[in-house]
Amino acid sequence: MKERNSQEEFLSAEDFKNLTTEEKILLISGGYSVPDKLAREEAYAELVQKIKAGTKAGTVSHTSGNKYLYWGIAAAILLLIGLSVFLGQKDTVSVLACKGTHIEYLLPDSSRVFLNADSEISYSRSDFMDNRSLQLKGEAFFETRKGTNFMVSTQYGKIKTLGTTFNVNSRADFFKVSCLTGKILVQSSGDSLIVADHESVLLSGNKLSKRTEENIEKSISWRFGEFHFEDRPLALVFDEIERQFDVTVEASGAEDRFFTGSFYNQDLSEALDIVCIPMDLKYEIRNNKKIIISELSE
């Protein structure tokens, strides 16, 4: 905390008149202090009272084994469906990243796709060079090579580009596209928006809303094991925990809440702490696989 210099308190009318609005703002706001604050010692005494009285019933209880899920890049699972040599018939390639796995995949045109856990892309192998189009379920980051139209189709909308980098997150009840470089076109629910670098679109209700992101890299921090949430419905945060750690989360009545914060996918308990503690929830890990979430007061 800064020390206030008594010299600063003297201010002449002349000096003040000569300041720009901005300088006035900086000066006057610098002289503010928060009113009626309880002294620290008193506040601490109050806290100690509460602790002794055990006013906050309930504990954060953990029951867990010793094993932690390891993070690693697993091999891609390629499923070739319907190989065919007949004209007119397509051969579909599907690339699936399981729960607890991230995958990097090279498309036939050398574009790169980075799949988040529990995500899948599929495309036509014979058609792709002529028509760069693929389907996505889940979340992926695309580094597309410049060229002809490149299109990503998801359940909520389509993304079109000529060669840029962007992140698509299409899950149940959630659709967000972030553009890192270049420009992309996002079409959803009849809306069509051009999204440029450092911008993102989010589908809320039936409308796409665009905004500028201060820190666009946050939208792909998942690739480095960091998951950031801003006002995200808690159920969706638990969904992501399920995906990243390959566990199931049972959270009854934890809805209607919104979480802002970050977790890392290195340590399940730490991630659960970070989400549950601020939300007044406790968790129980059974057999390393199942997480039961309940209210702290239960």
Next chain:
Amino acid sequence: MKTISKSRGKNRSAGIGEMEFEEMFNTWYDALTNYLYYKSGDIDLARDIVQETFLKIWEIKTEIRINTARSLLYTIASNIYRNKYHHQKVIFRFANTYTEKRISESPEFEMELKEFDQRLQKALAGLSEKNREVFLMNRIDGLTYNDIAQNLGISIKAVEKRMKNAMSFLRNKIDMKI
């Protein structure tokens, strides 16, 4: 209060003790209370939320590490505010050394300062919460951009941007351009 000890990863040193808890309180009480006041404009609410936050920390003190405690404090506090308390209109009543303690030079100047102060406090209440809290953490608490970035878990660039946005909003509001 039941705590079940568990083994954690290799590099973890288990929990914080009572001394460290008290030290944490002494270190962060002011900053955290101010932070919540900047968000809500309600000093009583700020005090309650800080208490709740530290109570939570106490409950899990054997599980957390002292260096993660800092961002955990801010995360817990802001989530409590966001989820549990309705957003009433924010009205500030900052104490202002320039209008309270000064030797009056002239009644006109005093008036001018009071008026500026009122407009500024009103404009601050009109700022978006994100921009406002960063601006006040810098101006009133004197925190560096780096400190603010660490407390809130955002980048320094994000802090710069919020400061810039806050400044231009305040300037326009005071010059009555918006």
